[in-house]
Amino acid sequence: xxxxxxxxxxxxxxxxxxxxxxxxxxxxxxxxxxxxxxxxxxxxxxxxxxxxxxxxxxxxxxxxxxxxxxxxxxxxxxxxxxxxxxxxxxxxxxxxxxxxxxxxxxxxxxxxxxxxxxxxxxxxxxxxxxxxxxxxxxxxxxxxxxxxxxxxxxxxxxxxxxxxxxxxxxxxxxxxxxxxxxxxxxxxxxxxxxxxxxxxxxxxxxxxxxxxxxxxxxxxxxxxxxxxxxxxxxxxxxxxxxxxxxxxxxxxxxxxxxxxxxxxxxxxxxxxxxxxxxxxxxxxxxxxxxxxxxxxxxxxxxxxxxxxxxxxxxxxxxxxxx
Amino acid sequence: xxxxxxxxxxxxxxxxxxxxxxxxxxxxxxxxxxxxxxxxxxxxxxxxxxxxxxxxxxxxxxxxxxxxxxxxxxxxxxxxxxxxxxxxxxxxxxxxxxxxxxxxxxxxxxxxxxxxxxxxxxxxxxxxxxxxxxxxxxxxxxxxxxxxxxxxxxxxxxxxxxxxxxxxxxxxxxxxxxxxxxxxxxxxxxxxxxxxxxxxxxxxxxxxxxxxxxxxxxxxxxxxxxxxxxxxxxxxxxxxxxxxxxxxxxxxxxxxxxxxxxxxxxxxxxxxxxxxxxxxxxxxxxxxxxxxxxxxxxxxxxxxxxxxxxxxxx
Ligand SMILES: Nc1ncnc2c1ncn2[C@@H]1O[C@H](COP(=O)(O)OP(=O)(O)OP(=O)(O)O)[C@@H](O)[C@H]1O
Ligand SMILES: [Mg+2]
Numbered sequence: 317x318x319x320x321x322x323x324x325x326x327x328x329x330x331x332x333x334x335x336x337x338x339x340x341x342x343x344x345x346x347x348x349x350x351x352x353x354x355x356x357x358x359x360x361x362x363x364x365x366x367x368x369x370x371x372x373x374x375x376x377x378x379x380x381x382x383x384x385x386x387x388x389x390x391x392x393x394x395x396x397x398x399x400x401x402x403x404x405x406x407x408x409x410x411x412x413x414x415x416x417x418x419x420x421x422x423x424x425x426x427x428x429x430x431x432x433x434x435x436x437x438x439x440x441x442x443x444x445x446x447x448x449x450x451x452x453x454x455x456x457x458x459x460x461x462x463x464x465x466x467x468x469x470x471x472x473x474x475x476x477x478x479x480x481x482x483x484x485x486x487x488x489x490x491x492x493x494x495x496x497x498x499x500x501x502x503x504x505x506x507x508x509x510x511x512x513x514x515x516x517x518x519x520x521x522x523x524x525x526x527x528x529x530x531x532x533x534x535x536x537x538x539x540x541x542x543x544x545x546x547x548x549x550x551x552x553x554x555x556x557x558x559x560x561x562x563x564x565x566x567x568x569x570x571x572x573x574x575x576x577x578x579x580x581x582x583x584x585x586x587x588x589x590x591x592x593x594x595x596x597x598x599x600x601x602x603x604x605x606x607x608x609x610x611x612x613x614x615x616x617x618x619x620x621x622x623x624x625x626x627x628x629x630x631x632x633x634x635x636x637x638x
Numbered sequence: 639x640x641x642x643x644x645x646x647x648x649x650x651x652x653x654x655x656x657x658x659x660x661x662x663x664x665x666x667x668x669x670x671x672x673x674x675x676x677x678x679x680x681x682x683x684x685x686x687x688x689x690x691x692x693x694x695x696x697x698x699x700x701x702x703x704x705x706x707x708x709x710x711x712x713x714x715x716x717x718x719x720x721x722x723x724x725x726x727x728x729x730x731x732x733x734x735x736x737x738x739x740x741x742x743x744x745x746x747x748x749x750x751x752x753x754x755x756x757x758x759x760x761x762x763x764x765x766x767x768x769x770x771x772x773x774x775x776x777x778x779x780x781x782x783x784x785x786x787x788x789x790x791x792x793x794x795x796x797x798x799x800x801x802x803x804x805x806x807x808x809x810x811x812x813x814x815x816x817x818x819x820x821x822x823x824x825x826x827x828x829x830x831x832x833x834x835x836x837x838x839x840x841x842x843x844x845x846x847x848x849x850x851x852x853x854x855x856x857x858x859x860x861x862x863x864x865x866x867x868x869x870x871x872x873x874x875x876x877x878x879x880x881x882x883x884x885x886x887x888x889x890x891x892x893x894x895x896x897x898x899x900x901x902x903x904x905x906x907x908x909x910x911x912x913x914x915x916x917x918x919x920x921x922x923x924x925x926x927x928x929x930x931x932x933x934x935x936x937x938x939x940x941x942x943x944x945x946x947x948x949x950x951x952x
Contacts, residue, residue: 374854406856413852421849423870423945432866433856467946483856 320387321491321523322348322371327384329363329370336596337380340366341547344384345622346525348491353517353524355534355555357570358544361592364527365414367544368495370394371525372409373401389490406433410484412494416476416501420468426452426479427464433486451482455512474505481512485520492517493525498533506530510537531574535559540628543567546592546603553629563623563631565608602634610635642942642949650935655707657927662706665920666699672916676719689719693916715924716917725921729906733925735805736895736902740887742822744880747829752876754830755837759872760864762842770834777831782890786824786897793820803899821898825890829883833876840872847871874945881937885930903929 329341340363348354356364369375371386373393386393389408393401413419421429430448437444445464452460455478468476477497484492494513498506514537517524528534534541534555541558543551543566551564562568569588590607602608605615614634623636665672673689674681681689690696693716694705709716715725754774758767794802806814844850845868853867854860892904899905903922910918942949 372855374851402857402859404857405854406858411852411855413848413855415848418848419852421853421867421871422947424867425946432858432862435858435862469947470950480852 319350320347321350321389322346322525323385323387324367324371325385325387327367327370327386328382329366329375330380330382331376332378332380333596338595339547339598340379340595341370342598344544344547344549346542346549346552348523348525350490351521351523352540353514353526353538355538355541356525356527356544357529357531357534357541359529359570359588359592361546362544363547364529364544365495366547368411368493368525368527371493372405372411406484406489407436407487408489409491409493410487410489412477412480412484412492412497414496414499416473416480416497417468419480420476422468425465425467426471430464430483430486433483436487447486451486452479454485455479455482455516457482473501474508477501477505477509478512481509481516485516485522488520488522490522491525492522493527495527496529497526498528498530506533513537531559531570543570547595548603548632550604550633551631553625553631557626557629561625561629563625563629563636564604564633565610565635566604567631569607602632639942639949643939646935646938646942650931654928654931657931658710658924659703659707661920661923661927662703666702671695675914676916678914693719710924715921718915718918720913720915725917728918729903729921729925732901732903732906732922735900736888736891736904737929738818739821739825739891739894739900739902740884742818743826743829743887744884746822746826747833748880751830751833752837752873754834755839756841756864756869756872758834759838759841759845767838774831774834777827778835780828782825782828783893783897785827786821786894789820789824790897805900805902817898817900821891821894821900824894824897825887828890829887832879832883836876836879837872840875841868844868844872870944874941877937877940877944881934881940884933888926888929 324344324346327341327344328339331338331340344363344367346354346356346367356367358364366375366379369379370381371388371393373396375381381394384394388404393404396404420426424432427445427448430451431441431444434444434447439447448464449460452464457463457475457478463471471479477500481497497513498509501509510533513524513526526534526538538555540554541552542549543558543564545566551558551562551567553563558567559571562571566588573588588607593603593606600619601617602611602615602620605611608615612634618634620632620634621637622630622632624630625636671686671690673686673693673695676693677685677689687696694702697705713726715729717723718725718728721728754770758770761767790802793799800819801813801817802820804817806817850863850868853863858867888904891902892907894900895902895904896908903926907919907922907926909915910922938948
């Protein structure tokens with residue numbers, strides 16, 4: 317095995333809510349190897365953003381990390397104190413957030429925001445400005461010298477996402493996390509941003525944890541995939557493994573429902589019937605059983621264990637072991 | 639920014655002119671002859687006719703309004719019917735007292751209310767937050783003249799820390815400042831509570847916005863995130879409210895000036911209404927209108943300076 321940049325083991329996160337404890341993440345394991353692009357896919361509410369917030373330790377106040385470790389370059393991020401984790405943010409680990417229109421400060425110019433994030437550098441103002449301009453140039457912002465003094469509302473969504481990427485790369489992080497960076501953009505922009513990310517990743521050589529619910533994007537960009545369902549990793553493998561030989565019923569359903577993968581003409585888009593179960597007061601058994609068409613009696617009783625299909629491919633389903 | 643300033647100031651001038659025209663029409667259309675009102679119930683018809691001629695009330699209405707506006711543009715608001723001094727002189731003489739009072743009250747409210755709101759928002763649901771909430775609400779609900787009366791009784795009469803009557807000696811800055819303390823406290827107190835609640839609410843809202851998470855994800859210090867990234871946004875509604883609030887402070891100032899026998903626009907309006915000094919009433923109301931429009935315009939300009947989105951919108 318190559319050396320890992322990020323190793324998440326048994327990560328479990330709860331949210332304390334009025335109804336009790338919402339178990340948003342349960343025993344999550346994820347590896348990101350050096351220079352790899354790992355995709356995380358799953359429907360809304362399956363805990364993707366919770367996962368990211370746990371890594372950079374920006375969880376909401378009501379979140380409780382119940383169990384697990386997040387090893388990053390040799391230290392457990394969950395053990396660091398506030399100052400130590402802050403020193404990691406934006407330098408070793410950077411994040412590109414979901415909605416570019418709201419993820420930059422509306423009353424500060426792009427220049428101010430790009431200069432502020434370089435506060436750790438000893439460079440002079442003009443050096444910082446030049447670096448910002450070069451970064452904007454590298455993500456394809458035309459005429460950065462005049463545009464840098466503008467404010468977020470003067471840019472289009474696609475441009476703002478390019479700027480967010482430029483800002484995330486400012487300190488040449490070893491891990492770039494992208495939380496659905498293209499969900500708020502239209503399809504052509506999505507392709508552009510994906511190409512940009514791939515391009516930049518090969519230049520900078522950082523590892524990428526790429527969150528999406530768009531399978532096509534994952535297939536295009538990533539080396540390996542983690543499929544999440546309701547707070548659990550249900551399948552994990554290389555893009556080839558998962559897309560050509562899906563082992564978990566949920567993954568199969570996801571692939572069937574991907575509009576891009578539908579061959580025959582239909583009037584109705586296929587959907588996975590049912591919805592994500594309530595994550596408060598979970599009972600035993602497989603988390604997917606209520607929506608699974610091939611559920612067995614055992615699925616009601618025990619949580620399935622991880623089953624290794626090949627050395628790179630694993631899934632959690634009783635059918636694989638039965 | 640300059641086009642925005644010009645547009646906003648132009649708009650302000652139009653608003654003042656419209657408001658003044660409206661005021662003028664209202665006074666003339668409501669029943670009752672101003673000349674008769676000025677002179678009181680026992681005036682003879684000859685006296686009333688003479689007063690009408692002096693005030694220009696015998697002319698046709700369009701001529702009157704034209705004359706009023708041309709005089710206004712020349713800075714002439716007519717003559718005080720009692721002392722026969724120009725109204726402009728009287729109003730301008732009283733204006734600084736009220737301006738100082740309102741200005742200091744806003745500063746006092748801002749200096750205490752804004753940090754209080756910020757601190758409460760950042761320490762939400764702590765004991766401090768709850769106590770400051772209760773205190774703020776009780777400040778808001780206590781009328782300024784009640785505060786004024788109690789302040790007078792406690793700090794001026796019983797403890798004798800501050801003087802109780804008037805505005806202090808001309809030229810003696812310290813004396814004038816001492817005379818300002820209680821009136822400023824009286825009309826500013828409600829605003830301390832009001833601003834604290836307002837800033838707390840908008841701060842809580844802004845801290846939940848996703849750009850704050852972005853700022854933190856870049857490792858910016860908590861101080862920069864709060865005082866630079868969040869407060870600059872959270873202060874915007876407060877600036878607008880202060881702009882409009884100057885109008886309310888003006889009416890609070892009226893009662894407070896009476897309680898403390900302070901000179902000022904409020905006292906002037908009160909006295910001239912009592913003595914039915916029609917030109918002075920008109921002049922002071924006009925100045926209050928200008929003051930109100932000027933303060934809302936100012937707050938819009940400050941907002942535009944803070945918020946680039948407003949700047950490009952108009
Ligand atoms: N602050 C919170 N308090 C309580 N529950 C929360 C909180 N944030 C998220 N949750 C719950 O945790 C679960 C996971 O949420 P999360 O935002 O991580 O999902 P997601 O996969 O990112 O979804 P999306 O694709 O919509 O962004 C959901 O059931 C959600 O309702
Ligand atoms: Mg999310």
